[in-house]
Amino acid sequence: MTEQAVTRIRIGGSEGTAPYDVLVGRQLLGELPGLIGDRAQRVAVLHPEALAGTGEAIREDLAGQGYEVIAIQLPNAEESKTVEVAAYCWKALGQTNFTRTDVIVGVGGGATTDVAGFVAATWLRGVRWIAVPTTVLGMVDAAVGGKTGINTAEGKNLVGAFHPPAGVLCDLAALDSLPVNDYISGLAEIIKAGFIADPVILDLIEEDPAAARTPEGPRTAELIERAIRVKADVVSNDLKESGLREILNYGHTLAHAIEKNERYNWRHGAAVSIGMVFAAELGRLAGRLDDATADRHRTVLESVGLPLTYRGDQWPKLLETMKVDKKSRGNLLRFIVLDGLAKPTVLEGPDPAVLLAAYGEVSK
Ligand SMILES: NC(=O)c1ccc[n+]([C@@H]2O[C@H](COP(=O)([O-])OP(=O)(O)OC[C@H]3O[C@@H](n4cnc5c(N)ncnc54)[C@H](O)[C@@H]3O)[C@@H](O)[C@H]2O)c1
Numbered sequence: 001m002t003e004q005a006v007t008r009i010r011i012g013g014s015e016g017t018a019p020y021d022v023l024v025g026r027q028l029l030g031e032l033p034g035l036i037g038d039r040a041q042r043v044a045v046l047h048p049e050a051l052a053g054t055g056e057a058i059r060e061d062l063a064g065q066g067y068e069v070i071a072i073q074l075p076n077a078e079e080s081k082t083v084e085v086a087a088y089c090w091k092a093l094g095q096t097n098f099t100r101t102d103v104i105v106g107v108g109g110g111a112t113t114d115v116a117g118f119v120a121a122t123w124l125r126g127v128r129w130i131a132v133p134t135t136v137l138g139m140v141d142a143a144v145g146g147k148t149g150i151n152t153a154e155g156k157n158l159v160g161a162f163h164p165p166a167g168v169l170c171d172l173a174a175l176d177s178l179p180v181n182d183y184i185s186g187l188a189e190i191i192k193a194g195f196i197a198d199p200v201i202l203d204l205i206e207e208d209p210a211a212a213r214t215p216e217g218p219r220t221a222e223l224i225e226r227a228i229r230v231k232a233d234v235v236s237n238d239l240k241e242s243g244l245r246e247i248l249n250y251g252h253t254l255a256h257a258i259e260k261n262e263r264y265n266w267r268h269g270a271a272v273s274i275g276m277v278f279a280a281e282l283g284r285l286a287g288r289l290d291d292a293t294a295d296r297h298r299t300v301l302e303s304v305g306l307p308l309t310y311r312g313d314q315w316p317k318l319l320e321t322m323k324v325d326k327k328s329r330g331n332l333l334r335f336i337v338l339d340g341l342a343k344p345t346v347l348e349g350p351d352p353a354v355l356l357a358a359y360g361e362v363s364k
Pocket residue numbers: 048049050051075076077078081108109110111112114134135136137138141142143144145146147148157174175176177178179182185186267268269
């Protein structure tokens with residue numbers, strides 16, 4: 001029998017946090033007990049409704065290893081990123097006497113791991129947690145780097161904590177059951193990594209966009225690993241977003257406003273796609289970004305089926321929401337734009353007319 005290849009990507013510990021590994025491969029769940037460790041008596045497995053079977057299988061497996069395991073089922077997608085769902089989890093942990101040596105396992109997409117990490121960050125002021133991302137987006141972005149959080153009525157991810165996991169297990173087999181729209185949504189964050197740091201990602205997708213859209217594509221593992229490495233380099237050097245980490249927010253200022261405007265019914269990656277087209281236009285209009293790179297955003301995003309435009313009449317509301325973006329400082333709006341391919345930079349306080357003109361290009 002041939003050994004399955006497993007790639008191990010190290011996230012450096014910083015700001016008092018421990019280093020940890022992101023594993024990419026297949027059949028990785030056997031790694032869970034080693035990560036949980038023997039100081040833990042109880043394990044809480046948080047999973048979305050869509051992964052009820054996976055959650056139960058993990059529960060049974062860990063129970064067989066001698067842990068007291070509770071499975072906590074969360075709503076699917078953004079419906080889980082609420083304070084009510086977090087409170088439901090706190091209650092379940094309280095009722096099972098979950099202590100500081102016990103461990104939370106978040107199994108699911110980015111929404112699930114954001115909540116699981118947030119519950120881990122807040123329960124008893126912080127317990128260990130492990131991320132088992134089951135979407136492309138979760139593997140390349142959400143589960144890596146320790147940003148955890150929930151949404152509020154005022155905006156996306158407005159409440160949260162930096163609380164890195166003890167390990168991340170990216171089992172590529174999980175992607176086989178992912179609906180195609182969710183798969184494509186994850187490509188937006190991979191493409192983001194391409195524009196801000198690793199243009200080979202863009203070349204690989206442009207070579208065969210149809211293959212990029214499926215887990216069976218010959219480049220799937222490479223695309224996922226390249227995007228994880230981009231994120232690993234950034235978060236290893238700036239866990240708490242004092243500077244460098246802001247580049248991972250490329251396209252997100254408008255994206256989060258769109259998500260709120262859509263009452264969190266849109267997939268994150270779809271909003272990020274439009275947000276990146278907007279950021280590219282902003283870069284172009286600010287005289288920073290060349291036409292070819294700005295235009296490349298549209299071609300590569302469209303080639304995999306991601307959206308490029310949003311409703312023109314929504315600008316006043318979107319602008320208002322963007323003011324509570326975490327990159328804002330006082331009344332100063334700040335955006336990540338590109339000075340060129342893989343040259344991200346901050347654009348502070350752009351002229352309102354330039355912002356409107358950039359939005360005009362997106363709302364055509
Ligand atoms: N913390 C971070 O650094 C970070 C980074 C990027 C995105 N995010 C957050 O991640 C979230 C988006 O994550 P997402 O795109 O993974 O979406 P998601 O978590 O909403 O998952 C999408 C849907 O797929 C289902 N699902 C998950 N895995 C499945 C599988 N293997 N098979 C079948 N169905 C499955 C989910 O239940 C859900 O219905 C957003 O809330 C975004 O803000 C966080």
